[in-house]
Amino acid sequence: MIGNAKMKDDPVHQVYTFNIDGTNILRINDKGEDACSFYFPDGKHLLYTSTKDNLEMPKGNYSDPKNYPQGAELYACDLDGSNVKRLTDNKVYDAEVSVSPDGKWILFSRQIDGKLDLWKMKPDGSEQQQITFTPEWQEGGSFFIDSETIICRAWDIKDEAQRGMPMSIFTMNADGSNRKRITNDSGTNWAPHPAPDRDHFVFVKVLPQHNYEIFLMSLKTGEQTRLTYNDAFDGFPVISPDGNLLSFDSNRDAKNGDRKLSPYMMDISSLHLGVKK
Structure with a gap:
C-alpha cells in the first residue's frame, strides 16, 4: 500500500509504503511536504506529489482549497524512492494523482488562476493536456x-x-x-x-x-x-x-x-x- 502520513518524528506529511498488514513501513521522500500518491500498474514505480523542489515558495496548505501549495510538483520513482524523476516543472498546484490501468496516462488536478481542472500527461511528463474547462473545481480523478x-x-x-x-x-x-x-x-x-x-x-x-x-x-x-x-x-x-x-x-x-x-x-x-x- 502507499499513502501520505505524518509519523511521530515527521514535521510534515510524507509519502510512505507498507504491507497490507502494516509491516515494512518505508518513507519514500524526506524533503518538502508530500501528498497524493499512486502505484504505477507495472508494480515497479511510484507516483507522488511534493514541494521538495520549491521550498522557497509559500508553504500553503493541502487541506485548504484557497491556499493549496503552488510549489507542489509531480514525481515518479522506484519502489524504494530511488531514481526520482520530476514530471512537472511550474509554479502552480499539481496534485491528486492517479494512473490509468493500462499505464499510458497520468491523471491529476492542476490549479491555475484560482481554477482547478483535470489534466493528463504521459508517464514521462510529456503531452500535458487539460481535459476539463468549467467554473467548477474538479478533483480526485481516477480511471475505471x-x-x-x-x-x-x-x-x-x-x-x-x-x-x-x-x-x-x-x-x-x-x-x-x-x-x-x-x-x-x-x-x-x-x-x-x-x-x-x-x-x-x-x-x-x-x-x-x-x-x-x-x-x-x-x-x-x-x-x-x-x-x-x-x-x-x-x-x-x-x-x-x-x-x-x-x-x-x-x-x-x-x-x-x-x-x-x-x-x-x-x-x-x-x-x-x-x-x-
Whole structure:
C-alpha cells in the first residue's frame, strides 16, 4: 500500500509504503511536504506529489482549497524512492494523482488562476493536456479499468465555507467529453474510487451530524449501498485491484479531540467487484 502520513518524528506529511498488514513501513521522500500518491500498474514505480523542489515558495496548505501549495510538483520513482524523476516543472498546484490501468496516462488536478481542472500527461511528463474547462473545481480523478472512463468529484468554490458543502460525482471520457453527473442530491459526495468490475465505485457521503461514511454505488442502476456505520470519520476509500479488499482511513479508534487517522481494511469479496470476464 502507499499513502501520505505524518509519523511521530515527521514535521510534515510524507509519502510512505507498507504491507497490507502494516509491516515494512518505508518513507519514500524526506524533503518538502508530500501528498497524493499512486502505484504505477507495472508494480515497479511510484507516483507522488511534493514541494521538495520549491521550498522557497509559500508553504500553503493541502487541506485548504484557497491556499493549496503552488510549489507542489509531480514525481515518479522506484519502489524504494530511488531514481526520482520530476514530471512537472511550474509554479502552480499539481496534485491528486492517479494512473490509468493500462499505464499510458497520468491523471491529476492542476490549479491555475484560482481554477482547478483535470489534466493528463504521459508517464514521462510529456503531452500535458487539460481535459476539463468549467467554473467548477474538479478533483480526485481516477480511471475505471477500461482506461477510457474517468470518475471525479466537482464542486463550486463559492460553497467552500459551507459546512457539508454540495459536492457531486461525475464521469467523463478520457478526453473530458461526455461528462455525466452521477450523484444528484444536494449533499457532499466525495472521494470516488472505481471498482474493477467497470460498474461500481466507492465514495464518501456526509450524513447528518457531519458524519462521513463510505458507500458503494452502481453506475448502471444508481443503487447505493452503505459500507461503514460509525460516528467517527471514515474516508479516502480505495478498492484493491482484485476487488476483494477495501482500504480506508478512520479516526474511530482515536482519543477524543485527537485528529489522528489510521488505515483500515475491509473484506468486500462477497460483493463480487472483481474484473468481469
